[in-house]
Amino acid sequence: MQVEGTLDWDRLLRTVSPQVAAQLREERVNIACNGRVLADKTALLAEDGDEVALLPPVSGG
Amino acid sequence: MSIGEALAAFNASYPDAGGTASFVGKVRSDDDVKALELTHYEPLTLPGMEELAQAALERFELAGVLVWHRVGIMTPGQPIVLVAAASAHRREAFDAVDFLMDHLKSASWFWKRERRDDGWHWIEPRDQDRRDLARWK
Numbered sequence: 001m002q003v004e005g006t007l008d009w010d011r012l013l014r015t016v017s018p019q020v021a022a023q024l025r026e027e028r029v030n031i032a033c034n035g036r037v038l039a040d041k042t043a044l045l046a047e048d049g050d051e052v053a054l055l056p057p058v059s060g061g
Numbered sequence: 062m063s064i065g066e067a068l069a070a071f072n073a074s075y076p077d078a079g080g081t082a083s084f085v086g087k088v089r090s091d092d093d094v095k096a097l098e099l100t101h102y103e104p105l106t107l108p109g110m111e112e113l114a115q116a117a118l119e120r121f122e123l124a125g126v127l128v129w130h131r132v133g134i135m136t137p138g139q140p141i142v143l144v145a146a147a148s149a150h151r152r153e154a155f156d157a158v159d160f161l162m163d164h165l166k167s168a169s170w171f172w173k174r175e176r177r178d179d180g181w182h183w184i185e186p187r188d189q190d191r192r193d194l195a196r197w198k
Contacts, residue, residue, distance in 0.1 A: 035104030053102055059173040060186045061086075061099070061130050061142055061165040 005048040012044060017047070020054070032046040064143050071127045071145050078124040078147035082154035084162055090137035099132045101140065105170040113164050121157040123148045128161055130171070163193040169191040 003015055011019040012031075023029055024041070031041040032053040038044060046052045062070075064085055072081050088097045101107075113166045114128050127145040135141060146157035165189060167186035 032102075032105060035108070037105065051104070053104070055102065056172060057185055058169075059171055059184045060167040060172045060190060061169045
C-alpha cells in the first residue's frame with residue numbers, strides 16, 4: 001500500500017481497515033520504519049519514500 | 062549447499078580452533094503437522110541475525126560462528142536452522158550454540174505457521190522458550 005507522507009500514528013489507523021487498526025493497537029504488534037522497530041509505535045512519523053512495516057506478533061525461528 | 066557441506070566449509074575456515082559444536086533444528090512431526098511455513102522481513106531479520114552472531118562473538122571466546130536459517134515451506138524432518146561455533150575449547154563452543162539457539166527461538170524476526178488437518182495455525186514462542194532466553198540475561 002502506498003500513501004503520501006507525512007504518515008503519523010493517527011493517520012495510519014485511519015488509513016488501514018478497522019480490523020487492522022484494532023490489531024495495531026495490540027501490545028505484541030510492532031511497527032518498523034525503514035527497518036527500525038519503533039520503541040513507541042504511536043511516535044510514527046514517516047515521510048515520502050519511507051517504508052513502514054506492520055509486524056504481527058513474532059514467532060521466533 | 063547441504064548441512065554437511067556448510068559444516069565442512071565452516072570447519073575448514075577455522076583450522077586452528079580446537080573444536081566445532083553445532084545444532085540442527087528440524088520440523089517436528091507431532092500434532093499432525095503436515096507443513097511449516099516460515100516468513101521473514103529482510104530489513105529486520107538479517108540485521109537481527111548479524112547482531113546476534115556478533116553478540117555471541119563478544120560474549121564467548123570463539124574463532125567464529127555460523128547462523129543459517131531457512132524460510133519458506135518445510136515438511137516434517139526437514140532442517141530449519143543450522144548454528145555452529147568454533148572455539149579453542151569445547152565449553153565455549155557448546156555455550157555459544159546454546160545462546161544462539163535460545164535467542165533465535167524467541168527473539169528473532171521470523172513468523173511461522175503450521176498446517177495441520179484443520180488448516181493453518183500461527184505459532185508463538187512457548188513459555189519454555191522465554192525461560193530459556195531469560196537464562197542469558
